[in-house]
Amino acid sequence: MLAFKLAFKNLLGAGLRTWLNVSVLSIAFVIIVFYNGMLDGWNKQARHDTKEWEIANGQLWHALYDPYDPYCLQDAHAPVSEEVQKHISNGELTPILISQATAYPKGRMQNVLLKGIETNQRIIKIPSDKMHLKDDNIPAVIGKRMAANTGLKAGDNLLIRWRDSNGTFDAKEITIVDVFRCNVPAVDNNQIWLPIDVLRNMTSLPDEATILIAGDSYNKENIDKWVFKDETFLLKEIDEIIKAKKASSSIISILLLAIALLAIFDTQILSIFRRQKEIGTYIALGMTRGRVIRIFTIEGSAHSILAIVLGIMWGTPLLSYFQNAGIPMPSVADSTGVAIADSIFPYYSMGLIMASVLLIIISTTIVSYFPTRRISKMKPTEALKGKLV
Numbered sequence: 502m503l504a505f506k507l508a509f510k511n512l513l514g515a516g517l518r519t520w521l522n523v524s525v526l527s528i529a530f531v532i533i534v535f536y537n538g539m540l541d542g543w544n545k546q547a548r549h550d551t552k553e554w555e556i557a558n559g560q561l562w563h564a565l566y567d568p569y570d571p572y573c574l575q576d577a578h579a580p581v582s583e584e585v586q587k588h589i590s591n592g593e594l595t596p597i598l599i600s601q602a603t604a605y606p607k608g609r610m611q612n613v614l615l616k617g618i619e620t621n622q623r624i625i626k627i628p629s630d631k632m633h634l635k636d637d638n639i640p641a642v643i644g645k646r647m648a649a650n651t652g653l654k655a656g657d658n659l660l661i662r663w664r665d666s667n668g669t670f671d672a673k674e675i676t677i678v679d680v681f682r683c684n685v686p687a688v689d690n691n692q693i694w695l696p697i698d699v700l701r702n703m704t705s706l707p708d709e710a711t712i713l714i715a716g717d718s719y720n721k722e723n724i725d726k727w728v729f730k731d732e733t734f735l736l737k738e739i740d741e742i743i744k745a746k747k748a749s750s751s752i753i754s755i756l757l758l759a760i761a762l763l764a765i766f767d768t769q770i771l772s773i774f775r776r777q778k779e780i781g782t783y784i785a786l787g788m789t790r791g792r793v794i795r796i797f798t799i800e801g802s803a804h805s806i807l808a809i810v811l812g813i814m815w816g817t818p819l820l821s822y823f824q825n826a827g828i829p830m831p832s833v834a835d836s837t838g839v840a841i842a843d844s845i846f847p848y849y850s851m852g853l854i855m856a857s858v859l860l861i862i863i864s865t866t867i868v869s870y871f872p873t874r875r876i877s878k879m880k881p882t883e884a885l886k887g888k889l890v
Contacts, residue, residue, distance in 0.1 A: 508800035511772075519804070522764050526808035526861065529757035531816035534857050536750050538820065538847035539828060544743045545848050547684075547840040548736055554685040556735045557624045561594070561713035561727035574599055578709045579726050585713065593719040595622040596710035598700050602663040604693070606651035613647075614692045615663060617700030624716045627688065631679045632696050639675040639699055644689030648680045655680050661693070665705040673703075684842045739840065754860075761808075762868045769801045769872040794873045801869020805862045823847055 513519065552558075566577035581589065581596055588594040598617040603610060620629045632640040643653065653659060655677055662672040675693070683689050701707055713727055723729050773780070783793045827844030 505799060505803075508796060508803050511800055518768060519807075522761070522768055522804050523807045523811055525764055526761040526804055526865070527812035527816070529754075529761045530808055530812040530857060530861050531820070532757055533750075533754045533860070534816065534849060534854060535820055535823070535847065536753060537747070537853055537857070538824075538849040539845060540743060540746050540750060541850065541853060542824075542848035543841070543845045544739065546842055546845065547739050550684045550840050550842065551687075551736060551739065552732070553626050554683050555625065555688050556732065557714050558717050558719055559715045559721055559732060560730045560735060561715065561724060562730055563711055564726050564728060566711055571601060574601055574711070578706060578711045580708050581710055582725055585724055585727070588719065588724075589619075589713075591718075592623065593716050594713045595619055595624045595716070596697060597712045597714060598697050598704070598706065598709060599711040600663060600700060600704050600706075602661050602693075604651070605660040605662070606653055609651075611651065612691065613661070615661070615700055615703075616692055616694050617697030618694055620696050624714050625688075626683075627694055628679055628681050629694065629696075632694070633678075639673060639695060640678045641675045642679040642681060642694045643677055644681055644683050644692065646686060646689045647692060648677075650691070653677050653680070659693075663703060665703065667705060671703070685840045687840075758860075758864055762864060765801055765804050765865060766868050766872060769797065769869055772800075773797065773872060794870075797873040798866065798870045801873070802862065802866040804869075805865035808865075809858055809861060820847065820849060824849065 563577045563579055565573050567573045578598065585594065585596075589596060595618065600615045600617075602613050602615045604613045605611075618627055618629045620632050622629055628642055632642060638658075641659075643651075648654060651659075657677050658674045659677060660672060660674050662670060664670050675695070695703075697710075701709065715721065715729070721729055721731060780793055783796075784790065824847050827846045829844050830841055
């Protein structure tokens with residue numbers, strides 16, 4: 502307790518120099534928490550949106566299906582067996598049929614994917630219930646990105662050309678009945694959603710599907726030719742992006758800490774240089790060199806305690822504001838190909854805050870200790886005279 506009392510008394514006695522160091526260290530602390538909280542919030546939000554709009558509780562892929570190989574779509578489909586149909590009827594699975602096509606929006610040509618989905622499904626948030634047949638028109642829904650790229654809106658007609666399972670080309674107009682807003686580009690970019698029965702008739706693939714999306718009640722197992730892909734596999738890209746961003750955030754954290762810790766390191770050296778008589782007095786009065794070193798180390802590390810307290814005082818209202826209001830993302834974020842909402846809401850977990858606190862305290866303690874090692878080389882008589890080591 503004596504060491505702590507002396508350390509805080511000396512710190513407060515140093516006045517402006519102490520508070521400058523503490524202020525810089527508190528800024529580093531708040532920025533570290535803010536940046537990592539933003540990444541955690543993005544990760545949480547992206548995973549949630551991807552599950553709601555695309556993968557639900559996992560997917561069952563046809564053995565030949567590869568989302569990165571458009572040439573596989575010609576063969577990556579199979580009839581829905583009775584066992585699979587039983588799961589579909591129970592609401593555990595919903596089938597998706599994928600086919601390539603060419604769209605002609607406003608006289609232009611654009612390659613698209615036609616995705617057929619059941620109109621009464623409730624597993625993902627695609628507004629399939631709005632795709633009702635009216636006369637001879639084929640109803641379809643598209644996302645906001647597809648609408649922006651093609652200039653289409655609800656009520657517009659669009660000419661599409663496709664090839665069926667026999668290799669025969671056909672063309673017909675479809676009607677855009679709804680444009681949905683979605684944060685997941687994988688269900689939006691260059692994609693047109695149709696009723697699966699209509700797409701099956703168009704492609705001459707009765708009762709067939711390319712993938713099956715699993716609901717919460719599905720037991721996550723392979724069926725016949727269908728291979729189950731769990732959340733870990735399907736969210737791998739998001740996890741890798743977040744890991745890369747975490748690595749870049751560590752570089753930012755190191756630079757911020759280095760600036761603050763350099764100031765503390767210089768302060769410790771200056772303090773030992775100017776207080777040699779005080780150090781000599783401590784030793785002459787019977788204090789061991791180890792105990793004197795401990796006092797000066799605690800004094801240096803106490804900067805982190807004050808910095809954390811100061812950071813909490815001014816950082817809490819600031820971070821709370823961003824957590825409630827969100828951080829607006831630029832419009833170009835839609836073109837990145839990953840799930841990013843219009844605003845990211847940071848997520849500050851207790852683990853993140855405690856890890857940041859420990860990082861500040863441990864790094865400050867280490868930086869404070871190294872300059873104090875020269876005390877072990879001091880001779881009390883010379884220290885009392887104020888001679889340099």
